[in-house]
Amino acid sequence: MYVSVSRLRVDPERSAELVAAFRRRASLVDSHAGFVDLQVWRSDRDPAEVLMVSRWLDRDSFTAYMKSADHRVSHGRIDRELKKAIKLERLEQLQTYEVVAE
Amino acid sequence: MYVSVSRLRVDPERSAELVAAFRRRASLVDSHAGFVDLQVWRSDRDPAEVLMVSRWLDRDSFTAYMKSADHRVSHGRIDRELKKAIKLERLEQLQTYEVVAE
Numbered sequence: 552m553y554v555s556v557s558r559l560r561v562d563p564e565r566s567a568e569l570v571a572a573f574r575r576r577a578s579l580v581d582s583h584a585g586f587v588d589l590q591v592w593r594s595d596r597d598p599a600e601v602l603m604v605s606r607w608l609d610r611d612s613f614t615a616y617m618k619s620a621d622h623r624v625s626h627g628r629i630d631r632e633l634k635k636a637i638k639l640e641r642l643e644q645l646q647t648y649e650v651v652a653e
Numbered sequence: 654m655y656v657s658v659s660r661l662r663v664d665p666e667r668s669a670e671l672v673a674a675f676r677r678r679a680s681l682v683d684s685h686a687g688f689v690d691l692q693v694w695r696s697d698r699d700p701a702e703v704l705m706v707s708r709w710l711d712r713d714s715f716t717a718y719m720k721s722a723d724h725r726v727s728h729g730r731i732d733r734e735l736k737k738a739i740k741l742e743r744l745e746q747l748q749t750y751e752v753v754a755e
Contacts, residue, residue: 552692553697554694570753570754573753573754574754576754588755589755590654590752590754590755591752591753591754591755592656592750592751592752592753593750593751593753594748594749594750595655595712595749595750595751596748596749601753602750610697646696646698647696647697647698648694648695648696648697648704649694649695649697650692650693650694651672651675651693651694651695651703652672652675652676652678652692652693653690653691653692653693
């Protein structure tokens with residue numbers, strides 16, 4: 552299994568708005584080959600820290616999605632003002648992992 | 654759902670050993686009330702970075718486990734030399750999250 556983690560920092564006052572946006576996401580990713588699941592995690596010590604965690608069968612499935620039109624569409628749907636609030640804090644960081652034990 | 658992430662840094666030469674140790678873990682946690690699952694993630698860009706990710710029904714289940722004898726026993730089982738290799742790099746960091754969307 553392969554995991555992608557996008558670490559966002561958002562103005563704490565807009566954290567609820569970001570979470571709401573995730574809840575009404577287009578779910579375009581869900582039908583992609585190799586997609587396992589996606590969760591959004593918010594730190595309970597620092598509400599400014601929000602992680603978007605998606606799991607894939609393998610690295611190839613993930614990279615195929617990242618190059619897809621659906622990925623571009625998903626990003627395009629994010630509200631412009633919200634996008635600015637995220638970017639002002641810190642650039643989005645993407646980290647990837649192999650699941651090596653469970 | 655509630656997530657606990659322990660971020661370890663280990664000498665890359667000992668990364669495989671750490672993963673092997675996780676694979677033969679005692680699994681004492683698995684029977685605790687509220688335990689969902691546990692995975693070990695290794696960065697594919699930096700094998701020194703290993704995350705231990707455990708998911709729980711809620712925060713209370715997690716804190717009850719952290720105070721339990723089973724948690725102490727699990728930590729006690731870690732090989733002394735391996736423990737040193739982890740600690741030399743950086744102190745273990747524990748971060749916790751609420752799952753806010755999926």
